[in-house]
Amino acid sequence: MSIRVLLSSKHKVVAEGIAAILRNHPDMELVGMAENDERTQALCHEAQPDVLLMGMHAHGQQDLSLMRKILQHPPSPRMVAFSGDSDRHSIIEILDAGAQGYVSTTSGIDELLMAIRSVAAGRVYLCQAAASEMMASVRKIRAADGSGKSHLGGREEQVLRLIADGFSSKEIARNLQIAPSTVEVHRRNIMRKVGLHKVADLTRYAIRNQMVSV
Secondary structure (H helix, E strand, C coil): CCEEEEEECCCHHHHHHHHHHHHCCCCEEEEEEECCHHHHHHHHHHHCCCEEEEECCCCCHHHHHHHHHHHCCCCCCEEEEEECCCCHHHHHHHHHCCCCEEEECCCCHHHHHHHHHHHHCCCCEECHHHHHHHHHHHHHHHHHHCCCCCCCCHHHHHHHHHHHCCCCHHHHHHHHCCCHHHHHHHHHHHHHHHCCCCHHHHHHHHHHCCCCCC
């Protein structure tokens, strides 16, 4: 079954180039192209894509607002953002707005396709440039104040990584060879310790603290 992709970009040349590539991949179906916010929202409702591939403007608060609006009207697609902003603050803003994938415009097309496939499968994806930026930033923060993931136990860190990678409690239990009820205990303890209660929030926490494979 092919991945239904909606492409949203205000840059026509960029959009047409990406569209041509998507059409050449049999596991993907381009269900629409949008050049503005109104058209993007309308096509999300009409075409109901699996993945929204969204171009971001530099420091694009309007784009972030659009992502939040789309999430308010389920069923909402999973979102992959591509942007020229690859600093830690911008990446976190994009993830906090609801994106599950991020690709820098300096990345190759293979990373863009990998992001679409990963996000469609329920995983989080950061391109190599973004992952390197996040890791470098986390190292600086830890060197400065010694904070980070240390307040989580070893098994809790393992469970959090698997949650962030999109595994269910049953799958985590099989992976770690523990009871599903034990996974739920770890999940509750993690949420209590980090003060977060949604899987998306836990995923972003894991990314910030360099605890998830990207």
